[in-house]
Structure formats: structure tokens, C-alpha cells
Amino acid sequence: MKMKTESKPEKRPKMVKQSPSERRSNFEEVALGYNRYEAVAEANRCLNCKKPPCIEGCPVGVDIPRFIRQIAEEDFDSAVLTLKSTNSLPAICGRVCPQETQCEAVCVLGKGGKGDPIAIGGLERFVADYEMEEGVTIPDLRASTGRRVAVVGAGPAGLTAAAELAKMGHAVTVFESLHAAGGVLVYGIPEFRLPKSIVAAEVDFIRRLGVDMLMNSVIGKIGTVDELLREYDAVFLGTGAGLPSFLGIDGENLNGVYSANEFLTRVNLMKAYLFPEFDTPVKKGRRTIVVGGGNVAMDSARCALRLGAGEVTIVYRRGEDELPARAEEVLNAKEEGIIFRLLTNPIRILGDENNWVTCMECVNMELCEPDESGRCRPVPVPETEHIIPADVVVIAIGTSPNPLVSMTTPDLETAGYGTIVADETGATSKPGVFAGGDIVTGSATVISAMGAGKVAAKAIDEYVKGAVRL
Amino acid sequence: MPFTILKKQELVPTVHQMDIAAPRVAEKAMPGQFVILRIDECGERIPLTIADFDAADGTVTLIFQEIGKTTRQLASLGAGDSIADLAGPLGCASTIEKFGTVVCVGGGVGIAPIFPIARGLMKAGNKVISIIGARSADILFWEERMKEASSELHVTTDDGTKGHHGFVTDIVQNVIESGEQVDRVIAIGPPVMMRAVAGVTKPFGIKTVVSLNPIMVDGTGMCGACRVLVGGVTKFACVDGPEFDAHEVDFTLLMSRLTMYLPEEKEALDYKVAEEPAV
Ligand SMILES: Cc1cc2nc3c(=O)[nH]c(=O)nc-3n(C[C@H](O)[C@H](O)[C@H](O)COP(=O)(O)OP(=O)(O)OC[C@H]3O[C@@H](n4cnc5c(N)ncnc54)[C@H](O)[C@@H]3O)c2cc1C
Ligand SMILES: Cc1cc2nc3c(=O)[nH]c(=O)nc-3n(C[C@H](O)[C@H](O)[C@H](O)COP(=O)(O)OP(=O)(O)OC[C@H]3O[C@@H](n4cnc5c(N)ncnc54)[C@H](O)[C@@H]3O)c2cc1C
Ligand code: SF4
Ligand code: FES
Numbered sequence: 001m002k003m004k005t006e007s008k009p010e011k012r013p014k015m016v017k018q019s020p021s022e023r024r025s026n027f028e029e030v031a032l033g034y035n036r037y038e039a040v041a042e043a044n045r046c047l048n049c050k051k052p053p054c055i056e057g058c059p060v061g062v063d064i065p066r067f068i069r070q071i072a073e074e075d076f077d078s079a080v081l082t083l084k085s086t087n088s089l090p091a092i093c094g095r096v097c098p099q100e101t102q103c104e105a106v107c108v109l110g111k112g113g114k115g116d117p118i119a120i121g122g123l124e125r126f127v128a129d130y131e132m133e134e135g136v137t138i139p140d141l142r143a144s145t146g147r148r149v150a151v152v153g154a155g156p157a158g159l160t161a162a163a164e165l166a167k168m169g170h171a172v173t174v175f176e177s178l179h180a181a182g183g184v185l186v187y188g189i190p191e192f193r194l195p196k197s198i199v200a201a202e203v204d205f206i207r208r209l210g211v212d213m214l215m216n217s218v219i220g221k222i223g224t225v226d227e228l229l230r231e232y233d234a235v236f237l238g239t240g241a242g243l244p245s246f247l248g249i250d251g252e253n254l255n256g257v258y259s260a261n262e263f264l265t266r267v268n269l270m271k272a273y274l275f276p277e278f279d280t281p282v283k284k285g286r287r288t289i290v291v292g293g294g295n296v297a298m299d300s301a302r303c304a305l306r307l308g309a310g311e312v313t314i315v316y317r318r319g320e321d322e323l324p325a326r327a328e329e330v331l332n333a334k335e336e337g338i339i340f341r342l343l344t345n346p347i348r349i350l351g352d353e354n355n356w357v358t359c360m361e362c363v364n365m366e367l368c369e370p371d372e373s374g375r376c377r378p379v380p381v382p383e384t385e386h387i388i389p390a391d392v393v394v395i396a397i398g399t400s401p402n403p404l405v406s407m408t409t410p411d412l413e414t415a416g417y418g419t420i421v422a423d424e425t426g427a428t429s430k431p432g433v434f435a436g437g438d439i440v441t442g443s444a445t446v447i448s449a450m451g452a453g454k455v456a457a458k459a460i461d462e463y464v465k466g467a468v469r470l
Numbered sequence: 471m472p473f474t475i476l477k478k479q480e481l482v483p484t485v486h487q488m489d490i491a492a493p494r495v496a497e498k499a500m501p502g503q504f505v506i507l508r509i510d511e512c513g514e515r516i517p518l519t520i521a522d523f524d525a526a527d528g529t530v531t532l533i534f535q536e537i538g539k540t541t542r543q544l545a546s547l548g549a550g551d552s553i554a555d556l557a558g559p560l561g562c563a564s565t566i567e568k569f570g571t572v573v574c575v576g577g578g579v580g581i582a583p584i585f586p587i588a589r590g591l592m593k594a595g596n597k598v599i600s601i602i603g604a605r606s607a608d609i610l611f612w613e614e615r616m617k618e619a620s621s622e623l624h625v626t627t628d629d630g631t632k633g634h635h636g637f638v639t640d641i642v643q644n645v646i647e648s649g650e651q652v653d654r655v656i657a658i659g660p661p662v663m664m665r666a667v668a669g670v671t672k673p674f675g676i677k678t679v680v681s682l683n684p685i686m687v688d689g690t691g692m693c694g695a696c697r698v699l700v701g702g703v704t705k706f707a708c709v710d711g712p713e714f715d716a717h718e719v720d721f722t723l724l725m726s727r728l729t730m731y732l733p734e735e736k737e738a739l740d741y742k743v744a745e746e747p748a749v
Contacts, residue, residue: 222558266687
């Protein structure tokens with residue numbers, strides 16, 4: 001590719017993807033990343049703005065123009081350092097962050113609809129992948145402070161808090177209930193969007209910062225928060241929002257009906273797509289219905305397709321514009337042939353005499369006029385009930401916090417739906433206990449969870465330094 | 471960190487006892503709780519009840535029956551081997567208090583989980599009438615242990631090779647009809663057995679508790695694979711149970727959900743057998 005120096009191109013290079021016909025039957029990564037030439041060319045489009053709005057758009061404040069300039073100068077090692085000084089999981093963020101609503105949404109180049117904003121996510125991924133290929137260097141750690149911090153949950157919030165605290169010289173132990181670290185990154189987001197080897201490498205980096213990671217450790221069962229406080233100077237809770245919601249309609253306990261969490265956990269964490277080489281089975285439907293319109297629904301639908309379902313339908317009660325999933329993932333799903341039945345709501349699920357799901361009854365919806373809150377409530381259209389056949393149904397309508405920790409910590413203040421109440425530094429109602437990520441906000445994003453982990457790490461650092469030890 | 475198997479013994483054909491070093495689990499374990507284990511990187515997560523635990527030695531004892539791929543593979547391991555993962559103690563502990571007279575029923579491998587409960591109930595000052603049953607005498611285990619943990623022990627076999635010729639429910643019925651004031655019944659075994667016990671005690675209005683064994687994945691309330699219907703309400707057995715009021719449980723749903731993966735389970739087993747070196 002030839003680089004223009006004078007007038008800058010308005011378009012970003014298209015990232016190479018596996019073709020839809022190919023990728024719909026494998027679990028390999030869909031988007032293949034930029035090569036060095038594409039990355040440098042794209043970096044050269046950056047205006048290096050004086051007052052860069054992109055930094056403000058980034059929930060953790062990555063110095064975006066700086067790392068982009070370093071790419072343009074082909075000084076990739078420095079770009080790694082710039083990125084990693086604010087974001088300890090760049091290979092993950094480069095792949096799954098909704099840049100189109102964050103940094104890229106405010107990029108000057110995208111303003112006025114004339115050109116494309118800089119592909120900040122694509123460049124971030126490029127730098128992180130470069131580092132993995134070159135071999136990761138571990139930063140110098142600060143001398144040990146002798147303070148001990150327990151982190152509960154190894155999702156993006158917990159991992160970020162752990163990494164930051166370790167860099168500050170504290171002794172950190174992570175307690176994770178599953179057998180692998182990563183939270184939603186390993187059990188929820190599929191291999192074809194975020195290869196598990198990438199997550200493992202990022203987790204390994206945090207381990208090499210000296211963080212002790214204890215898997216198979218369910219807090220609330222193996223020990224309570226109060227017990228942790230006897231051994232540690234502070235506790236960070238990053239337990240996520242992992243409790244699946246169901247619709248509460250008839251037929252949800254039929255065989256073949258899954259929560260998205262179960263379906264995705266079987267496929268991703270347990271690798272059911274490699275059954276029987278891997279032991280965990282999952283039902284491979286011929287016709288799969290996924291209920292919901294978020295990232296979780298898109299991931300479930302695309303997994304079902306790759307497992308071999310001939311027909312995968314997304315049923316969502318609002319319209320196209322209301323789909324909460326990332327636009328790119330909706331597009332990917334459509335390209336792969338997933339059917340969207342929008343403005344459609346399930347009424348009940350029907351089964352056969354052996355308790356196996358056979359179909360779902362739905363009704364058409366219409367959006368009413370927006371109410372004072374500005375939101376359009378979908379309402380059923382009378383006499384539009386209809387049947388959609390299915391042998392697998394996946395319910396992807398959301399999750400709420402798992403109550404295991406709050407149930408066993410009576411003096412921890414919680415709010416509606418069971419989220420833990422924390423102030424802007426992550427401090428909870430209980431001294432020495434901090435929280436961040438989905439457990440505080442409800443289901444949100446990887447980067448916001450990381451941001452919360454980072455902010456809390458700072459507050460914990462101050463807290464443990466000031467804490468009088470008996 | 472892998473978990474080392476310290477002792478392994480075949481109690482009766484296809485039923486094994488395994489003592490595993492898991493100090494943090496042993497320290498917290500209570501009767502009625504279970505663990506979820508995974509043998510290796512390719513393994514499935516399977517739940518097994520904590521049949522015994524020793525906080526001082528840091529061990530948990532599991533009893534399992536070889537029925538499919540994972541339990542067969544587990545049976546092939548011995549002392550000194552290790553398994554990749556073991557999470558626990560999971561689920562709610564059994565309610566152990568002074569009830570008065572409690573009938574403890576254990577059928578098949580269900581004898582293992584009923585043991586620590588009976589022992590706990592004895593310690594709490596109850597009169598414990600235990601009834602253990604198996605298809606045949608040669609697959610009945612832990613009779614001695616159960617005798618020690620009970621005020622009174624009855625044995626039944628389906629084929630009459632030992633004890634009462636018939637089902638555990640016959641004895642439950644006899645005990646109740648003998649005029650014994652039974653304050654509580656707890657039954658653990660195959661779903662059909664638990665349903666039958668519930669059927670016997672219901673007309674007498676005796677509080678009956680069963681431990682449910684639906685298919686599980688995480689065991690922490692995160693997936694909902696373990697949904698059971700109790701009193702018309704959907705519960706997650708791994709966190710809300712595994713023990714529930716027997717008179718409220720929808721056993722038909724439980725049994726049908728347990729058959730969900732029959733074809734896949736056969737495929738997994740065939741695959742394993744094909745992988746095994748021929749002898
Ligand atoms: C399928 C799916 C796709 C998504 N796609 C995107 C995307 O493309 N982009 C994006 O930005 N966001 C996406 N999200 C949202 C994002 O993944 C979450 O917001 C983020 O992972 C929250 O991080 P967390 O650290 O707060 O919690 P989690 O990632 O949920 O991690 C919590 C961890 O705590 C552990 N834990 C829970 N309870 C205990 C306990 N008692 N003891 C010990 N450990 C415990 C859990 O096992 C888990 O590992 C997606 C979510 C899902 C489910
Ligand atoms: C709370 C609980 C405690 C249990 N305690 C014991 C015990 O102490 N001893 C014992 O021998 N068995 C126990 N079980 C049953 C044991 O988990 C299954 O026998 C085991 O999972 C079978 O795995 P497999 O691969 O050998 O057989 P498979 O061929 O995979 O399955 C055989 C049958 O086991 C059941 N099953 C399969 N996978 C699971 C799973 N992931 N979770 C639960 N059930 C499954 C299904 O009904 C299936 O048809 C318990 C189950 C539960 C839920
Ligand atoms: S706003 Fe866009 S053009 Fe300006 S510095 Fe940021 S990425 Fe570069
Ligand atoms: S096993 Fe997943 S919620 Fe119970």
C-alpha cells in the first residue's frame with residue numbers, strides 16, 4: 001500500500017474478515033486484524049489533534065494520539081508501553097470494546113459524516129498482537145509494600161484491579177469460582193470474537209506481575225468477605241452480573257431451553273463445539289431461536305449457527321434501531337444468515353410428550369409513542385399470535401448480580417436487582433471493601449469494568465497505606 | 471493447582487471411594503454439600519456429594535458410581551494421581567437440628583451422602599432410624615458406617631439377597647405404621663426412589679426432604695442448567711438446594727431433564743472406549 005503524505009485518505013482500510021460462508025461453520029476468529037502496512041497507513045491519517053476528543057471518549061483515558069503517532073513512526077514497542085500504561089488488557093479491548101460509541105464516535109475525522117474516524121480499536125489490537133508476537137516484557141514492579149489485598153472474581157474488573165495493585169507493590173490474591181480466569185471473556189464471549197488464547201496470554205501477564213490466582217474458589221462458600229478481611233488489608237469485589245434472567249413464561253423448563261449463560265458456557269468455557277474430544281455436550285438444534293437483542297443474543301445466535309443449526313432466528317421485542325448489540329456484531333450476524341424477527345415477543349414455549357421443546361408462540365409488537373422518559377414501550381398487536389418451530393431455544397434477555405457474596409456479607413449495602421452500592425472510588429458501605437464492574441453497574445462493558453477496577457485500585461492503595469494495622 | 475487423590479478403593483463393583491486432598495474445602499464442608507470436579511482440560515464439570523470430610527487431614531471423601539464417560543475415567547485413576555479442578559463446598563448444608571426421630575433413607579450410591587447427615591443428626595441428639603437399600607447384597611456398601619451413625623439400621627435389597635426383600639419404602643411405611651412418632655424423613659437416592667418415599671410420607675404429613683441431582687455446569691447459580699420445579703416455582707438446585715421439600719418437588723420434570731443428553735452421553739462413552747488402548 002502506498003502512503004499519501006499530502007492529502008489524507010478519508011477512508012480507513014477495511015479489516016480483512018473470514019467470508020460469511022466460510023466462517024458460519026467454524027469457530028475461528030472472524031476479523032483478522034490489520035497488518036503492519038495497513039496499521040501504519042491508518043495511523044498516518046490521524047490529525048494528532050491538539051485537544052484530542054478521543055481521549056475523553058475512552059473510559060480509561062488511553063493516550064490515543066500518542067500511541068497512534070508511535071505506530072505511524074513504526075515505533076511499535078513504544079506504542080505498546082503507551083497503551084499498557086493505562087490499559088492492561090489491550091488485545092481484549094481492541095477486539096470487543098464498542099469503539100463506535102466511545103473514542104471513535106468523537107474522533108474529529110468522523111465528524112460531519114465526511115470521512116471515517118480513525119480505526120482506534122483496530123490499531124489497539126494491532127499493537128497488542130504485535131506485543132504478543134514479540135514476547136511480552138514485564139514492567140519493573142515497585143518494592144513490596146507488605147500489604148495484602150484479596151480480589152474476588154477474575155473478570156475484567158478483578159483482573160484490572162489485581163494488575164494495578166500488583167504494580168503498586170501490594171501482594172494480591174485473586175479468588176475465582178470457575179476453573180479459568182477471565183469472567184465473561186472466557187465463558188461468554190465466543191472464540192470467534194475473542195480467542196481464548198488471547199485471554200490466557202493477558203491473564204498470564206497479570207500472573208507474572210506476581211498476582212496469585214486461586215481458581216475453584218467460590219467466595220461465600222469457601223470463605224466469607226469477613227473472613228477475607230481477617231487475612232487481607234482490603235477486599236475488591238468484581239463478581240459481575242452472572243445470574244441469568246428467564247422470561248417467566250410457560251415452557252421455559254422444557255428440554256432444549258437454555259439460558260444464554262448456560263449455552264455460551266457450554267460452548268465457550270467447556271468447548272462443547274469440540275465435543276466429543278471435549279466431554280461437555282450441547283444440543284445442536286436444527287432450528288434455534290434466540291430471544292433478545294444484545295451482544296449476548298448475537299453471540300448465542302452465531303454460536304448456534306456454527307454448531308450446525310440450519311436456521312437461527314433472533315426474536316426481539318423492539319425494532320432494529322433499539323437493538324442494544326454492537327452494530328458491527330448485528331451486521332456480522334446478518335451476513336452469516338441469521339434471521340431477525342424484530343418487534344416480536346414470545347408468549348410461551350411448547351413441547352412434546354417427552355418434555356422436548358417443539359416451537360415457540362410469539363406475538364407481533366409495535367412501538368408506542370415515547371413516554372416522558374423518552375422510551376418507547378413495545379405493546380402487543382392483537383391477533384398476531386404465531387408459531388415459530390424450534391428444537392433449541394436460548395433466552396438472552398439479561399442477567400443480574402449473583403447474590404452469593406452479598407447474602408453472606410450482611411453489612412454490605414445493595415440496591416435494586418442486587419447490585420452492590422459503591423461510591424465513585426469503588427468504596428462500599430463496608431470499610432475495607434471495594435467493588436466495581438457489572439456487580440455495581442449491572443451488565444455493562446468490558447472497558448467500564450476495567451475502568452472501575454483501576455479506579456478502585458487507586459482507592460485501595462490509599463486505604464491500605466493509611467490503614468492502621470493491629 | 472491440581473488436587474491429589476490420596477486413596478482410592480472400589481467399595482463394591484462399579485462404586486468407588488476416593489479421598490482427595492482439598493484442605494480449604496474440607497475445612498468448610500458440611501453434610502449435604504457437594505463439590506464440582508473436572509478431571510482434566512477436556513473434562514466435563516460433574517457434581518459429587520461430599521460423603522465425608524476431615525478438616526484436620528484436609529481431605530474430602532467422594533463416592534461415585536461408574537455410569538458414563540467421566541465417572542469411568544475417574545474410576546481409572548488411583549492414589550497419587552490428581553484431578554485438575556475441584557470446587558466446593560457448594561449448595562446449602564443439610565438442616566441439622568434436634569427434630570426428635572428422623573428416618574434417613576439412602577438408596578444405591580445415595581447411601582454415601584446420607585451418611586454424614588445421619589451422623590450429624592445423631593450428634594444433634596436425634597433418634598436416627600436409617601434405611602439403606604440396593605438392588606442386591608453385592609452392591610451394598612457402608613453398612614458398618616451407617617450402623618454407627620444410626621440408632622437403628624434397616625437393610626433392604628430388591629432381590630432379597632440381604633435384609634428385607636423389597637424396597638426401602640416398605641420399611642419407611644412399616645416404621646411409620648409401627649406407631650413410631652416420626653418427625654422428619656430425609657431420602658437420598660435415585661429420583662424414582664425419592665418420589666416413592668415422598669408418596670409414602672405424604673398422607674401422614676411428615677416433613678420429607680430429598681436431595682436433587684439435576685444436571686449441573688457451574689454449580690454457583692450462573693447458568694440455570696440445574697432448574698427444578700418446587701411448589702410450582704423454578705429453583706436452581708445448586709444454590710437453592712440441593713435439598714428440597716419432597717412433597718413439593720416435580721419429579722417428572724427432574725427425571726425428564728436428566729435424560730436431556732442421553733445420545734451425547736453414549737457418543738462420549740463410545741469415543742472414550744475407542745480412544746482406550748485395546749487389551
Ligand atoms: C456473551 C456476552 C458478550 C459480551 N460482549 C461484550 C462486548 O463485545 N464488548 C463489551 O465491552 N462488553 C461485552 N459484554 C459485557 C462484558 O463482558 C461485561 O460487562 C464485563 O465482563 C464485566 O466484567 P466484570 O469483571 O464486572 O464481571 P465478569 O466478567 O462477569 O466477571 C466476574 C467473575 O467473578 C466470578 N465470581 C462471581 N461470583 C464469585 C464468587 N462468589 N467468588 C469468586 N468468584 C466469583 C465469576 O465467575 C467471573 O469470573 C458481553 C457480555 C456477555 C455475557
Ligand atoms: C448435587 C449432586 C450430587 C451428586 N452426587 C453424586 C454422588 O455422590 N455419587 C455419584 O455417583 N453421583 C452423584 N451425582 C450424579 C453424578 O454427578 C453423575 O452421575 C455424573 O455427572 C455422571 O457423569 P458421567 O460422565 O459419568 O455420565 P454421563 O454418561 O455423562 O451421564 C449419566 C447420567 O448422569 C447425569 N449427569 C450427566 N452429567 C451430569 C452433570 N454434569 N451433572 C449432574 N448429573 C449429570 C445424567 O442423568 C446422565 O444421564 C450427583 C449429582 C448432583 C447434581
Ligand atoms: S480525535 Fe481522531 S484524529 Fe484526533 S487525535 Fe484522536 S484519533 Fe487522531
Ligand atoms: S449448575 Fe449452573 S446454576 Fe446451578
